[in-house]
Amino acid sequence: MNRKNEIARREFMKTGMLASFSLPSLLSFSANAAPALLPRISAKHKTLVIIQLDGGNDGLNTVVPWGNSRYYRARRNIAIKETDVLKFTGVKAAEGLGVHTEMDYFTELFQEGSLAVINNVGYEQPNRSHFKSGAIWESGLDDAVLGSEDEIRNHTGWLGRYFDKHCAGESNLVGAYYGSSPLAMRGNAFSGTSISDLQSQPFGFMKLGEEMSMHPAFRKMQEAEKSQKGVSGNKVDFVRNVAAETQTSTDQMRKFLAEVKERGGGFPSTGLGKQLGMISELIMNGGDTRVYLAKIGGFDTHSNQAAKHAKLWKEITDALRAFMGRMKASGLANDVAVMTYSEFGRQLNENGTKGTDHGAAAPMFVIGGGVKGGIFGKPPALKGDKITNYGGLSYEIDFRSVYKSILEQYLKVETTGIISEKYPALKLF
Amino acid sequence: MSTDMERLTKKEWTRQHAAHLLKRASFSGSRQEIEECFHIGLKASVNLILNGRQPGSSSAPVRKRIEPQFLEKIPTSPNEQSDSGRKNDTFFKRHQQKLFTLQLHWLQRMLDGGGPLEKMVLFWHGMLTSSYTKVQSAGFMVRQNQLFREFAFGDYRELVKRVLLDPAMVVYLDIDKNKRINPNENFARELLEMFTLGEGNYPSKLIKKIARDIVGLKLRRREDKLPYEEIDLKGMEANSGFADQKKRLSKLIDSIFDMPVCGELLVRRLWKFYVSEDIVDEDRVKLLAHKLRKSEWKVADVLEDIFQSKAFYDRSVMGQQIKSPVQFLVQAHKETGAPIIHPQASYYAMQNLGQSLFNPPNVSGWSAGMTWINGTTLSARYELSSIMNSVMRAQDASASKHFYSLLSKNSDSGLDELIKNFNGTSLSTEKTDLFTAMAKRVKSEEHVEIFILYMMCTPEYQMC
Structure with missing residues (x-):
């Protein structure tokens, strides 16, 4: 029996049902690496880390308008009690605002001036479908060119257009994501690289690929694939492109991780904690990635919201504390910025099942990266035309103005053709 | 159209x-x-x-x-100990x-x-x-x-x-x-x-x-x-x-x-x-x-x-759909000649290809199409192909046995049948040439197994 068969059998055993109910993390983090001893690292470029809050985060229980009695009247069961709110202090614009009880690290960040809270972010004619609104956020297109969800998904995404325009000639590693291939990173020449399985199944396939590439015919076949890249734009070519890119970028990623000097560590073993741990490792070792997309789901809190929402924000707070701590200790605090967003916020009034239904505008956070800390935009007024006809919050700041600010003032690139001129940049940096 | x-x-x-x-x-x-x-x-x-x-x-x-x-x-297995902290x-x-x-x-x-x-x-x-x-x-x-x-x-x-x-x-x-x-x-x-x-x-x-x-x-x-x-x-x-x-x-x-x-x-x-x-x-x-x-x-x-x-x-339809993971798995069983759904192969597919039956990610089901394919899931499809290769080997009426007998009689017509059986969409001339060269080199059933594994790791095989 040849080597290929042994490999196949080994793979086979490895993926056996009983043995893989939980796959151990093979990239073991050295949990005790003291942050203070980390060497200072000089960054080649700025890095953006996006945390996507999947399901529609309830903005009003995240940045809590405790100074507004309408909030308490609308939410008899699920409002965050004034005494439990972690209040922002020191700035006039922050009066009456604070964060959820679990979000203590956010008040620290606010104190030190590295947290921007952007109130009432959304867009004209808000859509309340998770999927369509998510596509709108990911596309970052001008309202005028948006169409049905299918049509939007046939366009490029805002980060994809940034890669196309400013990262031409680089590999697909400029974007790295968890979860399924994001519309946001889809450009004409880029689609981003998945890093979901770097921890759980390191390169099982590549061992197989290596075996196969030992056969001259297979190597030739691979070369033939690469030379045919992107011929006609049909579906087979799409798969062919992903195959060629996967081979290139996994090769690079493998080489990169083999030479890794700095290990992550001290990250909580939650879903987001593991993602940010891996991202920190890639950043600290000087990876080429400009934008990382991390993901946390479960925000569609139609019922019994309080406990679920608290758990989610605790997970984010703990992961972020570890992540920013690591970046600071490595001297990268100004070279890494974190942005959070969700496809929509939720309605002002709680529903009948101690939860909230789909709404519209909600706050966004931008952290680190030399951001001008503080509050952007007014606190939600919760009355009159600040409430949409179905009880969501009206938007005051367009989400594309946030994107544009990050692109122009932080990543320092020109945004014609990426974000429409209709949306002026905020001044976040 | x-x-x-x-x-x-x-x-x-x-x-x-x-x-x-x-x-x-x-x-x-x-x-x-x-x-x-x-x-x-x-x-x-x-x-x-x-x-x-x-x-x-x-x-x-x-x-x-x-x-x-x-x-x-x-x-129970020792591996499960590592994911501690889950109370239930x-x-x-x-x-x-x-x-x-x-x-x-x-x-x-x-x-x-x-x-x-x-x-x-x-x-x-x-x-x-x-x-x-x-x-x-x-x-x-x-x-x-x-x-x-x-x-x-x-x-x-x-x-x-x-x-x-x-x-x-x-x-x-x-x-x-x-x-x-x-x-x-x-x-x-x-x-x-x-x-x-x-x-x-x-x-x-x-x-x-x-x-x-x-x-x-x-x-x-x-x-x-x-x-x-x-x-x-x-x-x-x-x-x-x-x-x-x-x-x-x-x-x-x-x-x-x-x-x-x-x-x-x-x-x-x-x-x-x-x-x-x-x-x-x-x-x-x-x-x-x-x-x-x-x-x-x-x-x-x-x-x-x-x-x-x-x-x-229409030409824009035939062979132009990206197989769903379930389609991939079931079709691979048919193509390799496996009459019983294989537990290990299925478990791997359900966990890693992006479609877990009875468990869609959200209320819109699976988004399908191009979203089936990214670096992670494509690599997982290659791995699944390798698992199915092992499954094939264990079958009495396996595709590798069938095609070995065809190829040893006539490598051209045998290859023709092999390509028909395993490819979702038509191959480029370069690839057909390569496969023709490979078909001529087939000397054993094991060679056919490797050949089939190659075919299952092509972009064309992802289509139906």
Whole structure:
């Protein structure tokens, strides 16, 4: 029996049902690496880390308008009690605002001036479908060119257009994501690289690929694939492109991780904690990635919201504390910025099942990266035309103005053709 | 591609068309089935398909519900220790195991003689969806799965009525949590957006009305029991208000189906699922939606038109759909000659390819098409191909044995058959040249195994 068969059998055993109910993390983090001893690292470029809050985060229980009695009247069961709110202090614009009880690290960040809270972010004619609104956020297109969800998904995404325009000639590693291939990173020449399985199944396939590439015919076949890249734009070519890119970028990623000097560590073993741990490792070792997309789901809190929402924000707070701590200790605090967003916020009034239904505008956070800390935009007024006809919050700041600010003032690139001129940049940096 | 529903003529009908029909309307066909499908002709084949039967297969579809026996023992292995900190580990694993057992049973149905029936059931599972993760009852999921099987090619409107008051959906969409004061809008929104009218085609006040109208359903949960007859629905159905609720919901759904736009969403989803992910021509949608309404919502009537249309056999359609993970898995079993769904291969596929049966990621089911493929899932497909290669080796009537005997007789015609068997779309000349060179070098059955593994790791193999 040849080597290929042994490999196949080994793979086979490895993926056996009983043995893989939980796959151990093979990239073991050295949990005790003291942050203070980390060497200072000089960054080649700025890095953006996006945390996507999947399901529609309830903005009003995240940045809590405790100074507004309408909030308490609308939410008899699920409002965050004034005494439990972690209040922002020191700035006039922050009066009456604070964060959820679990979000203590956010008040620290606010104190030190590295947290921007952007109130009432959304867009004209808000859509309340998770999927369509998510596509709108990911596309970052001008309202005028948006169409049905299918049509939007046939366009490029805002980060994809940034890669196309400013990262031409680089590999697909400029974007790295968890979860399924994001519309946001889809450009004409880029689609981003998945890093979901770097921890759980390191390169099982590549061992197989290596075996196969030992056969001259297979190597030739691979070369033939690469030379045919992107011929006609049909579906087979799409798969062919992903195959060629996967081979290139996994090769690079493998080489990169083999030479890794700095290990992550001290990250909580939650879903987001593991993602940010891996991202920190890639950043600290000087990876080429400009934008990382991390993901946390479960925000569609139609019922019994309080406990679920608290758990989610605790997970984010703990992961972020570890992540920013690591970046600071490595001297990268100004070279890494974190942005959070969700496809929509939720309605002002709680529903009948101690939860909230789909709404519209909600706050966004931008952290680190030399951001001008503080509050952007007014606190939600919760009355009159600040409430949409179905009880969501009206938007005051367009989400594309946030994107544009990050692109122009932080990543320092020109945004014609990426974000429409209709949306002026905020001044976040 | 024209926009009408002109039919393919008898003269135009080829073996290639037969193979395409079986891939899309079922989970592909064996050599004999394709031959039989070609011989009886398009009309007769579509007739069989719309009765849930696989043309050329002697075994009839099984129409009773899947009834898995769950293992009592919870598996343990040293690996599991590493994921510590989960307090209810046992609970978690028990559910994992139940879910996987359900998956295996359904996959076997897909592989057996009822391919077309099960493909339709899979369609409904993706559209009128519920997930095990939320429902957490194997019995409820089996009931819903069986409801899809009973209606299959039948009455869409009646199915929507039935599925909404079926326990899996009641739990999945929080219908039982809807209270008269401050109603929960979850189920009302999904009913309109995902099941009937589609996004943008309904006024917000309709959501509020539905949410107000259907309140106070009660569902008592109980641990799964075998057989499923023992699932306790008394809590819901014996409730004094239940009959009224049912009547009110039925009326509401009738009024939704009376809206002219209703039906178009289903046609779009059917087109996407069976034909092409490219944007559907609106005239064609209207045409088919009209037909659907006229037939009193009988899905078979629309599919009959689709499967016999020229458009379905267009060059932009044949071999141009990216296989879903389930299609990939079931088709690979057929192609390699494995009659029994392989547990390890299936477990790997369900975990890593992006489609876990009975457990869609959200209320829109799976987004399919290009989203099936990214670096991670493509690598996982290669791994699965390697697993299927090992599965093939263990079969008595394996594809590698069959093709080895063909190739040793004549490498050209043998290769021709091999490519036909394993490739979803036509190969480039470069690749055909390479394969021809490889075919000439085949000296043993093991060489054929390696050859097949190569073929399964091509972009073309990802298509159907």
